[in-house]
Amino acid sequence: MKERATIVCRQHDKILLVTRGRSRWSLPGGTIRRSESPIEAARRELTEETALGVDDFMFLFEFGGLTKRHHVFLVDLPHHLTPAASNEISRCRWIRPSHVSNVVTSVPTREIVRLLISHKNVTIVLPAVDLGTETVASVQTTV
Structure with missing residues (x-):
């Protein structure tokens, strides 16, 4: 199963979707390289796809698709x-x-x-996850 870093970028009460030409809308992100941690991939992918250089990522959860495991991060x-x-x-x-259900998106985007x-407004408690230099045991989500 491929590993992917997926980023939910939030600004005010909206989230960011991206698209490649005529394909479906999706959350920013991409494949985690062999030599990088999920959070390093999230930083790199967000910069590559949106030219946003941001450091304040919060790990939310993992989402398993058919062929990819998404390491989902939140950025305000x-x-x-x-x-x-x-x-x-x-x-x-x-x-x-x-309103995400009103646009054509990838299935993982819609489900995430x-x-x-x-x-x-619910705390999601997860087992401790090693993110390289960071370990996250629980997170607060407010979308």
């Missing part, structure tokens, strides 16, 4: 930062999480956002 973007489509990404779009909405 300051209001002055604006994503710019970069590399293989052709467009960026802000959307309210409750659904999980976030269903756990709004």
